[in-house]
Amino acid sequence: MTKIQKTKRDQALSAALLKLQRCHFSRTKTREVLLTFLIEEHGPFSIEEIHRGLKRQEMDLVTIYRCMQAFEKADVARRCDFGDGIARFEFQGEDGHHHHVICKECKKTDNLGDCELPALEIKAKRLGYSKIKHTLEFFGVCKDCFDRTS
């Protein structure tokens, strides 16, 4: 909910657009609107939420899906999986990523600081969460696939 100052926002926006261009994605009005939304209202959003949240422009759901795919490839957005079969996206700036506590019931989320495990669990408790579980999975390319691909 915390809005960012105009300068900071524009800075993040142009950095993001540059990243996109470097990955051969063109600069369009649609993408600017989406990026601006992600930068201003941060917190992981589902496609549905992004669609509902856009004031300035009505946009097709499919377009948002496709843009998020592009954003993810260009490392301008990060996909968050809350384990309910709904993809959520969050703006990814220059700094590292962080993780979330998600309420199992209402899906309210809070940010935790940057990665560290037992410390984070304690932090989540301090934020008022109980019955805490977590998912941690690593993704990479295995040796076989690496050799086959390159």
Next chain:
Amino acid sequence: MTKIQKTKRDQALSAALLKLQRCHFSRTKTREVLLTFLIEEHGPFSIEEIHRGLKRQEMDLVTIYRCMQAFEKADVARRCDFGDGIARFEFQGEDGHHHHVICKECKKTDNLGDCELPALEIKAKRLGYSKIKHTLEFFGVCKDCFDRTS
């Protein structure tokens, strides 16, 4: 792939069935077969894989879905989310859980030891994985929901 000795397997099976009964789930042939499969062939399996893997009994996909839901509630199985929109399940014994490295390409998985973050990333590298990313999310019940529910 490592098969478990008969005694150990039966022990795990009865412990699991007991857990199920404690959660008011009845003991059926179907569930015994499924539990036995999960205990013998460990590694997270998709519903599809479980279905294909069952030698002893042909079973409806829907039944497996429903049983896994029951298993999860009774804490006899753990849901693993590999971020590809397919739910996977793994037997959950008395001991704590562990995490996995998953190949982005072929979905091959390896177990890492019990939770610990930077150590795990190194372990994954030693196992031959490259371009490693990870997902870590915490799930709990927030204060509002806790107060509302109880």
Next chain:
DNA sequence: CTTGTTGCAAATCGTTTGCAGGACA
């Protein structure tokens, strides 16, 4: 006998794809 479980068919829902018109470089 009463409740929980299974199988089958059909519905649901998030996401993806094909295609034609339109915008970007």
Next chain:
DNA sequence: TGTCCTGCAAACGATTTGCAACAAG
């Protein structure tokens, strides 16, 4: 001008639900 992007309709695929026959307590 040629390629990339968008919107619309339709397809897809994992999961869920309704219902009737069946097994468990």
